[in-house]
Amino acid sequence: MVEGRGFFARLVRLYLPLAVCLVVMLFPFYWMLITSIKPNRELYSAKIMPLIVYQPTLKHYYDLFADTNFLLWTYNTMLVAVVTTVVSLVLGAMVAYPLARLNFPGAAVVAIGIAATYLVPQPLLFIPMADIINRLELGNTLRAVMLTYPTLLIPFCAWLLMGYFKSVPRELEEAARIDGASRFQAMWRVVLPLTTPGLLSAGIFAFTLAQNEFLYALIFLAKSDVRTVPVGAITELIRGDVFYWGQLMAAALLGSIPVAVIYSFFVDYYVAGLTAGSVKS
Amino acid sequence: MTQPTQSQATRRSFLKLATAGAAAVATGPWVSRHAQAKPVSITFARESSYVKNFDVHFQNVMAPAYEKATGIKIEYQIQAAGGSAVPQLVSMVENKTGADLAWVQQEWLYRDALVDVSDIAEEVGKQQGGWYDEIKRLSIDKGKWKSVPNGNIGQLMNYRKDWFDEAGIKSFPDTWDEFLEAGIKLKAKGHPFGMSMGHGFADNYSWLYPLLWSYGVTVMDKDGKKVALDSSETAKAVEYVKRLYKEACIEDCIGWLDPHNNKAFLTSQISCTNNAYSIMVSAKRDLPEMGKVIEHALNPKGPTGQRYHALVPVTHGVFGYSKDPQAAKDFLRWMMDPKQYRPWIASGDMYFAPYLHGFDKVPEWDVEPRVKPFQKVLETGKLTSWPAPANRQHGEVINRWIVIDMFTKAITGTPTKNAIAEAVSQIKAIYG
Numbered sequence: 001m002v003e004g005r006g007f008f009a010r011l012v013r014l015y016l017p018l019a020v021c022l023v024v025m026l027f028p029f030y031w032m033l034i035t036s037i038k039p040n041r042e043l044y045s046a047k048i049m050p051l052i053v054y055q056p057t058l059k060h061y062y063d064l065f066a067d068t069n070f071l072l073w074t075y076n077t078m079l080v081a082v083v084t085t086v087v088s089l090v091l092g093a094m095v096a097y098p099l100a101r102l103n104f105p106g107a108a109v110v111a112i113g114i115a116a117t118y119l120v121p122q123p124l125l126f127i128p129m130a131d132i133i134n135r136l137e138l139g140n141t142l143r144a145v146m147l148t149y150p151t152l153l154i155p156f157c158a159w160l161l162m163g164y165f166k167s168v169p170r171e172l173e174e175a176a177r178i179d180g181a182s183r184f185q186a187m188w189r190v191v192l193p194l195t196t197p198g199l200l201s202a203g204i205f206a207f208t209l210a211q212n213e214f215l216y217a218l219i220f221l222a223k224s225d226v227r228t229v230p231v232g233a234i235t236e237l238i239r240g241d242v243f244y245w246g247q248l249m250a251a252a253l254l255g256s257i258p259v260a261v262i263y264s265f266f267v268d269y270y271v272a273g274l275t276a277g278s279v280k281s
Numbered sequence: 282m283t284q285p286t287q288s289q290a291t292r293r294s295f296l297k298l299a300t301a302g303a304a305a306v307a308t309g310p311w312v313s314r315h316a317q318a319k320p321v322s323i324t325f326a327r328e329s330s331y332v333k334n335f336d337v338h339f340q341n342v343m344a345p346a347y348e349k350a351t352g353i354k355i356e357y358q359i360q361a362a363g364g365s366a367v368p369q370l371v372s373m374v375e376n377k378t379g380a381d382l383a384w385v386q387q388e389w390l391y392r393d394a395l396v397d398v399s400d401i402a403e404e405v406g407k408q409q410g411g412w413y414d415e416i417k418r419l420s421i422d423k424g425k426w427k428s429v430p431n432g433n434i435g436q437l438m439n440y441r442k443d444w445f446d447e448a449g450i451k452s453f454p455d456t457w458d459e460f461l462e463a464g465i466k467l468k469a470k471g472h473p474f475g476m477s478m479g480h481g482f483a484d485n486y487s488w489l490y491p492l493l494w495s496y497g498v499t500v501m502d503k504d505g506k507k508v509a510l511d512s513s514e515t516a517k518a519v520e521y522v523k524r525l526y527k528e529a530c531i532e533d534c535i536g537w538l539d540p541h542n543n544k545a546f547l548t549s550q551i552s553c554t555n556n557a558y559s560i561m562v563s564a565k566r567d568l569p570e571m572g573k574v575i576e577h578a579l580n581p582k583g584p585t586g587q588r589y590h591a592l593v594p595v596t597h598g599v600f601g602y603s604k605d606p607q608a609a610k611d612f613l614r615w616m617m618d619p620k621q622y623r624p625w626i627a628s629g630d631m632y633f634a635p636y637l638h639g640f641d642k643v644p645e646w647d648v649e650p651r652v653k654p655f656q657k658v659l660e661t662g663k664l665t666s667w668p669a670p671a672n673r674q675h676g677e678v679i680n681r682w683i684v685i686d687m688f689t690k691a692i693t694g695t696p697t698k699n700a701i702a703e704a705v706s707q708i709k710a711i712y713g
Contacts (some may be wrong), residue, residue, distance in 0.1 A: 040567035040568075041567055041568055044544075044547040044567060044568055045548070045549065046548040046549050054503030080545060127371075127372055127376070128370065130372045130375070130376045131375070131376045132376075134376045134378040139378060139379070174318050213334070218365055219368065219369060219372050220362070220363065220367065222326065222358045222369065222379070222380075223356070223358060224359065227520045231361065233548050234361045234363075234365070235329055235359055235360065235361040235362075235365075236329060236352060236359065238329075238361065238540075239329050239330065239331045239332075239333060239361050239362060240329075240330070240362055240434075240557065240559050241331070241362075241483070241484070241539040241542075241543050241556070241557070241559055242540065242543060242559050242563055243540055243544075248307075267542070277300075281411070
C-alpha cells in the first residue's frame with residue numbers, strides 16, 4: 001500500500017501518517033519538558049502561547065534536587081525495579097517452561113490459577129499483604145516491595161514467556177535430549193537462548209511495571225528515605241490542593257529517561273514481544 | 282562424710298538458684314518497665330502541609346527539641362495528600378503496626394483503635410481558653426476524647442476584588458441570591474464563577490453543605506436516625522444551584538476536584554471559588570499582581586438568615602497498638618503546650634486555625650489581614666455530619682459523594698425531585 005510510485009504517494013500514505021503518530025506520541029514528553037523549564041508565572045498565564053517557553057529556567061530541577069530526596073528515590077526505584085525484574089524473569093521462566101512444554105495433571109489448573117492471580121486487583125490485596133509484610137518485620141524497607149512486586153510480575157512474565165517457549169520447535173529440544181542433555185540443560189542451552197527476545201521483552205515490561213507501581217509502595221514505604229519516585233513525588237510535590245507542576249514534570253521526565261534508553265536499545269525485541277505466541281508453529 | 286557434703290552442696294546450689302530466680306522475678310518487671318519506659322523513637326504520621334514551612338518547622342525545630350529534652354527521636358512520616366492517607370491509616374490499624382500517633386483523618390473508621398486522650402484534651406482546653414463546641418462532636422466518642430484537635434483548614438469564598446469592582450460590586454454578596462446576581466454580571470464580563478462540584482474532598486463540600494444548611498436543610502436529623510434531606514427546602518436549594526451553574530459558572534466546574542479550582546483561579550479563568558487560602562499564597566509567590574487583588578469572604582446567608590461554613594478538621598490521635606502509648610501521649614501533650622503549639626501554628630501562617638478560644642484574637646491573625654476571615658469560620662463552622670454524629674455511616678455518605686451527586690444529577694438533566702429521591706434512598710440504605 002505504501003509502495004505507490006512517487007514522492008507524493010509516499011508523502012500521503014507514509015510520511016504524513018507517521019508524522020501525525022510521532023506528534024501524538026511525543027507531545028506528552030514535549031509538554032513535560034516545557035513545563036519543567038517554564039517559570040511559574042508562565043505556567044499560570046493564560047495569555048501567552050503555552051507551547052513555547054519564553055524565559056526558560058532550571059529552577060524546578062534545582063528545587064527538585066535541593067528540596068526533596070529525588071536522587072535517593074531514583075536509586076531506590078532503580079534498585080527495586082532491577083531486583084524484581086530479575087527475580088520475576090527467573091521465576092516466570094521456571095513457571096512458563098513446564099506449562100509450555102510438559103503435560104502433567106493439573107497443568108491447566110495451574111495456568112488458570114496463575115492468570116487469575118494476576119487479575120485480582122491490588123486494592124483487595126494490600127491489607128493482607130501489609131499483614132504479611134508486618135509479620136516479617138519488613139515494613140519501611142525496600143525488601144517489602146522486592147517481595148510483593150513479583151506477585152504482580154511473575155504471572156505476567158510467565159504468560160508472556162509461555163508464548164515464546166511454545167514457538168521454539170520441540171525437535172531442537174528433543175535433539176539435545178538425544179545427545180544426552182537433561183531436561184534442565186536442554187532448557188538452559190537450547191530453549192532460553194532462542195527465547196532471548198522474549199526474556200528481554202518480558203524484562204522491559206516488568207521493569208516498567210515495577211518502576212511505576214504506586215499502591216504497595218505507598219502502603220509499605222512510609223519513610224521518605226525508602227520511598228520510590230512515584231510515591232515520593234506525590235507526597236512532597238503535591239501539598240494540599242496545590243501541585244508543584246514544574247518539579248513534578250521534572251521528576252517525571254528524569255524518571256522516564258532510563259526506561260527510554262532501555263527501550264531504544266531493545267525496541268526490536270519489544271515489538272516482537274507484542275505478538276509473541278500469536279502464530280501457531 | 283562425703284554424702285552429707287554432696288547433699289549440702291546440692292541444697293546450697295538449689296537455694297542459690299531459687300534465690301536468684303526469685304530476685305529475677307521480683308526485679309524483672311522493674312527492669313522491663315524501665316527498659317520500656319523510654320522508647321528509642323516515636324513515629325508521627327501526618328499528611329503533607331500545604332504550607333511547607335509548617336512541616337519544616339516541625340522537622341527542624343520541634344522534633345530536635347523533643348529529642349534533646351527526652352532522648353526520644355521523633356520520626357515525622359509525611360503522607361501524600363489527596364486521599365492517600367486514609368488507606369495508610371486503615372492499613373496501620375488493621376495490621377496493628379505503623380505510626381504511634383497520626384493526623385487521624387476519618388477517625389470514625391477506627392475510633393476503637395485510638396486511646397483515650399481525655400486528660401490531654403481537657404488540660405489543653407482549660408489552659409488555652411476552651412474548645413469550640415462543634416469539634417468536640419468529632420473528637421469525643423462515648424464521653425471520652427479519642428483525638429486532640431490540632432486546627433481547622435478554613436474554606437471560604439476566594440474572589441478577585443478587581444473584577445468585582447469593575448462589575449460594580451463593591452462588597453462581597455451577603456446572601457446566596459446576591460451571589461447569583463453577582464455571578465451573572467461577572468460571567469457576562471467574561472469572568473465566571475468556578476464552584477467545584479466533582480468528587481473531591483473539600484472544595485465541593487465547603488460550599489454545597491453550608492448552602493443546604495442555610496436553606497434550613499440537613500442530611501440527617503440530630504440523632505442520626507432519620508434522613509432529613511427530603512424536603513421542599515432541598516428542592517429550592519437544588520434549583521438555586523442549577524441556576525447558579527447555568528447562569529454564573531464556568532462549564533467545567535461540575536467535575537472539578539480540589540486542585541482544579543486553584544488552577545482555574547490562578548490562570549484567570551474564574552473570578553470566585555470556595556477554597557482554603559492556598560490560592561492567595563500561590564498567587565503572592567508566583568503572580569504578585571494577582572496576589573494583591575485576591576480577597577476572602579464568608580459564605581453567603583441563606584433564606585434562614587444564617588450563614589454556615591464546613592469544618593475541615595485536623596485532629597491527632599494515639600493508636601492503641603503503639604508499643605508505648607503513654608510515651609506517644611506525652612509527646613502529644615508536649616506538642617499542644619503553648620510554648621510549642623503557638624509557634625508551630627504561626628509557622629504555617631495560620632493555615633490551621635486552632636479550635637481553642639485562646640487563639641481567637643492572637644496578633645498572628647493580623648500578619649496578613651486577608652487571612653482573618655478564616656478565624657471567623659470557626660464561629661459558624663460545622664462538621665459535614667452536622668447535626669448528626671460523625672460516624673461510619675456519615676463517612677460512607679461523604680466518601681460516595683451522594684449529596685454532591687444529587688446536585689450534579691439535577692444540573693445534568695435529572696428532574697430535581699428524582700435526584701433528591703435517589704439521594705435519600707441511597708442514604709437510607711446506608712443508615713439502615
